[in-house]
Amino acid sequence: ETGVTQSPTHLIKTRGQQVTLRCSSQSGHNTVSWYQQALGQGPQFIFQYYREEENGRGNFPPRFSGLQFPNYSSELNVNALELDDSALYLCASSSADEKLFFGSGTQLSVL
């Protein structure tokens, strides 16, 4: 139990739709990072939020966007879903440069 909770756990969408994934960070953590893990691959960095500001972004298109709230919880939004967006989306929280604690992820299927 890492204290990082993600919702929903599973989601099925169709191409072209939009999706919002949510993450509650561990108490005391002010940094949230999002990763995409395709089947059979390691997680890929999407972006990171620190104190409500984007603090680095990986090689993902602008239709992947995020938000961090004053309580440090976070959302990942994906517009115009594509089949290749099907993956496990992981949220990780941390404090400064301390170690990352991952949630159990949201499994997104795009049909």
Add this chain to the structure above:
Amino acid sequence: TQLLEQSPQFLSIQEGENLTVYCNSSSVFSSLQWYRQEPGEGPVLLVTVVTGGEVKKLKRLTFQFGDARKDSSLHITAAQPGDTGLYLCAGVTYGNKLVFGAGTILRVKS
């Protein structure tokens, strides 16, 4: 682009056997981490290695960081079914952002 390559991709062994998983990079990272991930769960940090040549032990797991800080290995002694899972290495970049390898799926049969 910083890349991490892991080998082997898949390993199936009998309980009690030893095994080694390798992680190689074309770049130098400030530190390297090893994670274990079980189905339906997020990765869980096992260890962080920082210094070239460093060796860390965690019960039956031994982690090494290469002298040039571009490669690492994970050795498991007397593997048990509970060791089954996906093992991921990750290079740590600026701002604690991770670059992951593709992982090694380990299956230990009893």
